Amino acid sequence: MGLGRHKLVVLAVVLSITVLLYLLLPSGQSEDEVHKAEVPRSDPQSNANISVRTATLAGDWPTFYRETVPRYDGGGREVRGRVFAVLLLHGQAFTSKTWEDLGTLNILAEHGYRAVAIDLPGYGESMHALPMSSEKGRTEYLLHVMESLGTRQPVLISPSMSGLFSLPLLLQHPDRLKGFVPIAPVGTKSFKAQQYQQIQVPSLVVYGTRDTNLGSQSLESLQLLPNHTLSPLEGAGHACYLDHPEEFHAALLMFLSKLS
Ligand SMILES: *[C@@H]1O[C@H](CO)[C@@H](O)[C@H](O)[C@H]1NC(C)=O
Ligand SMILES: *[C@@H]1O[C@H](CO)[C@@H](O)[C@H](O)[C@H]1NC(C)=O
Numbered sequence: 077m078g079l080g081r082h083k084l085v086v087l088a089v090v091l092s093i094t095v096l097l098y099l100l101l102p103s104g105q106s107e108d109e110v111h112k113a114e115v116p117r118s119d120p121q122s123n124a125n126i127s128v129r130t131a132t133l134a135g136d137w138p139t140f141y142r143e144t145v146p147r148y149d150g151g152g153r154e155v156r157g158r159v160f161a162v163l164l165l166h167g168q169a170f171t172s173k174t175w176e177d178l179g180t181l182n183i184l185a186e187h188g189y190r191a192v193a194i195d196l197p198g199y200g201e202s203m204h205a206l207p208m209s210s211e212k213g214r215t216e217y218l219l220h221v222m223e224s225l226g227t228r229q230p231v232l233i234s235p236s237m238s239g240l241f242s243l244p245l246l247l248q249h250p251d252r253l254k255g256f257v258p259i260a261p262v263g264t265k266s267f268k269a270q271q272y273q274q275i276q277v278p279s280l281v282v283y284g285t286r287d288t289n290l291g292s293q294s295l296e297s298l299q300l301l302p303n304h305t306l307s308p309l310e311g312a313g314h315a316c317y318l319d320h321p322e323e324f325h326a327a328l329l330m331f332l333s334k335l336s
Contacts, residue, residue, distance in 0.1 A: 126194055126195075126202065126205075126220075126221055126224055127172065127194060127195035127200060127201035127202045128172070128192055128193075128194055128225070129172040129173065129175070129176055129181065129192070129193045129194070129195075130181060130185075130190075130191065130192055130193075131181045131182045131184070131185030131186075131191055159188050159189060159190055160189065160190065160227070160229070160230065160231065160254055160335070160336070161189070161190040161191075161192060161225065161227035161230035161231070162184050162189045162190065162191045162192070162230060162231045162233060162332065163192055163193075163194070163221070163222070163225070163227070163230040163231070163232050163233065164180065164181075164191065164192065164193040164194070164233045165193075165194065165196060165232070165233065165234045165235065165238030165241060165242060166193070166195070166196065166199065166200075166235060166237075166238060167235045167236030167237050167238060167315065168236060168237035169315075170199075170235075170315075171195050171199050171200030171201075172193035172194055172195045172200060172201075173193075173200065174193075174318075175191075175193040176193065178317065178318065178321050179321070179325075180193075180317075180321075180325065180328075181193060183325050183329070184328075184329075184332075187329055187332070189231075189332060190227070192225055192230075194221060196237075196238060196241065197217065208241070211240075211244045211266075212244075214240055214241045214244060214245075215241075215244045215245050215248060215249070217241065218232075218241050218242070218245050219245070219249070219252065222252065228252065229251075229252060229253060229254040230253070230254060231253070231254050231255035231256070231257065231332060231335065232245070232246075232253055232255070232256055232257065233257040233259070233328075234256070234257065234258050234259065234261050235258075235259035235260065235261065235315070235317070236259065236260055236261060236262055236290065236314065236315070237262055238261065239258065239261025239262045239263040239264065239294070240262060240263045242256070242258065242261060243258075243261060243263050243264065243266070243267065246275060246277060247267055247271050247272070247275065250275050250276065250277050253277045254277075254278075254335055255277065255278045255279065255280070255331065255332070255335050256277050256278070256279040256280075256301075257279070257280045257282060257328065257331065258279065258281055258282070258294065258298055259282045259283065259316065259317060260282075260283045260284070260287050260290040260291040260294050260314055260316070261290075261294050261298075262290060262294075264293065264294040264296070264297035264298065265293070265297065267297065269297070269300050272297055272298070272300035272301050273300050273301075273302065275301050275302070276302060276303055277301070277303065278303045278304075278305075278331075278334070278335060279298065279301045279303060279304040279305070280304070280305050280307055280327065280328065280331040281295065281298045281299065281301075281304050281305065281306050281307065282307045282309065282316060282317070282324065282327065282328075283295060283307075283308060283309070283316060284308075284309050284311070284312030284313045284314060284315075284316030284319060284320075285308050285309065285310050285311060285312065286311060286312060286313045287312070287313055287314040287316065289314070290314060291314060291316075305331060307324075307327040307331075309323050309324060309327075310323075
């Protein structure tokens with residue numbers, strides 16, 4: 077009997093703490109925050125065949141309740157809990173590690189974003205995964221990645237080859253992107269002008285001014301997106317973010333700050 081009462085007391089205490097914690101959490105959390113506990117850095121089950129790389133800052137999912145850079149709304153009040161995910165794809169000759177080496181993952185995390193880079197199927201540590209030969213397959217793959225990461229509406233950064241994945245997603249599921257950052261993506265000509273003109277997703281179109289091939293080619297289609305901002309990197313080539321990382325990061329942060 078005494079033991080039973082003791083258990084009840086423990087239960088009551090645990091319940092109160094749970095309720096208290098719930099009430100103390102900042103309001104207006106994003107769905108990404110809610111999911112963070114369910115997405116360990118490399119869960120082999122939920123991330124089957126998805127190689128994920130995140131910031132290497134202390135804490136790894138660093139700033140869900142503590143934004144290092146405070147953000148303010150129009151009235152000057154501090155805005156909390158508006159963190160969203162930035163999902164980084166990569167080009168043919170690169171992997172998720174490119175974003176780590178360039179410092180992009182850490183810079184994004186330092187600014188309060190949940191930055192996640194993946195190795196696309198057939199690349200880097202996703203070498204063993206089946207290559208995706210169809211547009212539908214690649215779209216479903218990205219939707220699956222987003223689901224595994226617990227993010228419904230990330231900002232998608234997509235250089236070069238990864239356009240094969242990102243463009244079908246953008247054009248068929250625009251509601252699933254908070255923002256789009258194409259960097260001279262391949263595959264823009266697979267879609268009609270009219271399709272681009274219907275997409276309201278805020279987009280930052282990044283390209284190197286020396287990239288006269290894919291850079292200028294993709295620009296023809298991407299500047300049809302109604303809500304786009306151009307970010308030419310002067311004197312940079314195709315992998316313009318590698319040539320001018322500081323300008324790239326500055327343009328990216330400016331774009332992201334307008335999305336919350
Ligand atoms: C995932 O990888 C395993 C091998 O480890 C492979 O058999 C399977 O087909 C892959 N699944 C996908 C969807 O790529
Ligand atoms: C265009 O995108 C910006 C963010 O870059 C956003 O603030 C603005 O509301 C968007 N405009 C329209 C018409 O959707």
